[in-house]
Amino acid sequence: AQSVTQLDSHVSVSEGTPVLLRCNYSSSYSPSLFWYVQHPNKGLQLLLKYTSAATLVKGINGFEAEFKKSETSFHLTKPSAHMSDAAEYFCVVSGFHGSGNTGKLIFGQGTTLQVKP
């Protein structure tokens, strides 16, 4: 079975400093991995995705993530936080079932990113 663990429920950084949101996954198959962001009272927006191409994936708004198979990790980073980055971030793995990928997404618990001025 697939699962995702986000190692921090809450991360607080100062504006202009780096962001690191940690995610570990478990999958019997070659996973597709995603990071989604949810701003208050908004829907889920895709930040980036990994689908077995380049292990370093660049997303929107300066975010990137590195797929490390040996560590089963897919941590999200950004060199310099902006106030507008304050939101809930979800690490997500695409689920497999029986004969293959059914497409359902399995979400981590979420990490709340706080950005201080």
Place this chain on the structure above:
Amino acid sequence: EPEVTQTPSHQVTQMGQEVILRCVPISNHLYFYWYRQILGQKVEFLVSFYNNEISEKSEIFDDQFSVERPDGSNFTLKIRSTKLEDSAMYFCASTPKETQYFGPGTRLLVL
């Protein structure tokens, strides 16, 4: 840019009542999903729908739940007899193949 839309944005209902949550997926997408997020908890998969039938459903998706694509554009989630524990944010998503695009959600409150 096309978006997934959901109506209503908020719904308050009495326990035992039926509710229908509506979604309009992006028009050329083929796969449709419902997820829910109970306050303070993670987003959970409910059901996937492809080619006019359910392709997978979770344990949460019991006989009280049903989905329909009645007219080729709308995708609905019906809860026949709501319970207090159905209170949650419900998200619809659609995809042409892999990346799922989510709607803004419907916040359901069961009293």
